[in-house]
Amino acid sequence: MPAGIEGYSKLGCRFVETVGQGGTPPHEGRLKAKRNLIPLVGGQAISLFGDYIAFFTLPLFVLSLTGDAFDLGLTAAAETLPMLLFGLAAGVFLDRRRRLGATLIGADLVRAGLFLFLAVGSYGGWISEYIVFAVAFLTGSMAVLFDSGLQSYMTRSLLDEDLIRANTQLGIARTLSLSAAPLVGGIIIALAGGFALAFGLNAVTFVVSGALLAFVRPIKRVSPPEHEPFGVAIRSGLKVLFADDRLKWGTLGGTVTNLVFQPLEILLVFFVATEVLGMDVSDGSILAERGREIALFFAAQAAIGSIGVAFAGRIARRIPLGTMYVIGLAMLGSGFLTVAIMGNWLAIIPAGIAITGVTWVNVALVTMRQQLAPREHMGRVIAASRTFAWAGLPVGAAIGGALAGMVGVVPVYIGGSTAVIVVAILLMRTALYRDAVMAGGRRP
Structure with a gap:
């Protein structure tokens, strides 16, 4: 159903009221949408910078406490786990939140406090490893x-044709971070x-993100569905998700x-430290002293990956999003498979290709969800999709850490990356790959 047309879905709920309706002039709405891009993308770019400081320093901190790869898996x-418990x-x-922006700001401030x-x-x-587990939860x-909430808020604050631009800019910001x-x-x-200063810096970035979100002014009003029990509402979101x-x-x-x-993601610090640099991770002081060398590997692979990420927006406008998704999976799997085989500094090249693949997958899937889900069910459809997509994360994290301790990190990398390639091949036989969904709702 095209945005801007008021009607009723099969579930009996009103569609979104958009710019040009309800007294908001189209030109004014477009200007507000353009202005919203800056705090939305800028705030998240700053927050992502802090996230990736924590992405690097938190596993290093856990290793300095215990020296055990299994504890990395437990942290992840x-x-x-909360996505499985609370996602739906x-x-x-x-x-049901009319002031969705306030909810996002509150979540940012809580994370800053943590x-x-x-x-x-x-x-x-x-701090012990058990406190780290609690903070992570x-x-x-x-x-x-x-x-x-942010993915849903973007559909209320941006025009449809700006979604792919925003998602691509966030992908670039993620890679640069x-x-x-x-x-x-x-x-x-x-x-x-x-470690204290690194964690404190991440707290500051959450505060900045929340402050910038306060400047966003939604341009679309969603008529919330009639009040219904939580169970019924959850089932309606699942029905929409699996009907497409x-x-x-x-x-x-x-x-x-x-x-x-x-496992490939959470063990990357461990892999670089042990396989590329030959470090003894049981010695926490060595990890702190040589942390810059590990960080240099991360920086180099991301710099290489940023080249492919920069083209994500152009690719998304020229090929169907499902095709982009499958190609991204193939790049992810083949990239990490090559990393495992090489095991030296030259592995930054295939690692960069893998980063490009992750970004292409994320841009494609996020944009498809935003374009295909009914506006009035946007939050529950996005959350349901993310809940199922994330279902494998806590299990994979725990199993990956345990397997790395038993058979070594290289076999885990080879097995996991091969499985990703197989998934990409199998998806080529589904509607995701066959039915063309173009960015902005265009047909190829």
Whole structure:
């Protein structure tokens, strides 16, 4: 159903009221949408920089505490478990929120407080791995609200043709942050205030993100569905999700991929430290001293990946989003497979290709969800899709960490990356690949 036309879906709910309706002039709405791009993308770019400092420093901190790859898996599992526990209910909650921006700001501030707590604790020397697990769980719970809510909020604050631009710019910001933030984190740990300063800096970026979100002014009003029990509302979101074969296969493909990809992501610090640099990770002092070398690997691979990420927007406008999704999966799997085989500094090249693949998959799937889901059910459909797609994350994290301890990290990388390639091949036989969905709702 095209946006801007008021009608009734099969579920009996009103569609979105958009710019040009309800007294909002189309020209004014377009100007507001353009202005919204800056705080939306800018705030998240700053927040992503802090996230990737934590992405690098938190595993390093856990390794410095225990030296055990299994604890890396438990940390990642604790952070991703909330999506399984709360994801579906969060979607219904988000759809019922008229002031969605306030919810996002609140989630940012809670996460800022959690990382400030971690900064104080690491400075005082009283943080244990169990406290890290608890903080990871609480941070992940706030991320459930924020990440699904942000995707829904973008559809209220931007024009449809601007969604692919915003998603691409966020992908570029993510890659640039991955390039610079670990290096900054490594320098901070080695030369400045240690882990405490790194965690404190991440807390500040969450505050900045929340402050910039306060400047966003939605241009579309969603008529909320009639009040219904949570269970009924959850089922309606699942019904919409699985009624569309493209969303269904994109989501299920993400479930399987995340199951086998999560170990590759969480073990990357461990892989670089042990396989590329030959470090003894049981010695926490060595990890702190040589953290810059690990960070340099992250920065180099992200710099290479940014080349492919920069073309994500152009690719999305020229080929169907489902095709982009499948190609991205193939790049992800083949990239990490080559990393495992090489195991040296030259592996930054295939690692960069893998980063490009991850971004292409994310841009394609996020944009498809935003274009295909009914506006009045946007929150619950996005949350349901993310819940199923993330279902493999905590399991993959825990299993991957345990397997790395038993058979080594290289076999885990080879097995996981091969499985991702197989998923890409199988998806070529589904509606996700066959039915052309173009960015902006165009037909090829």
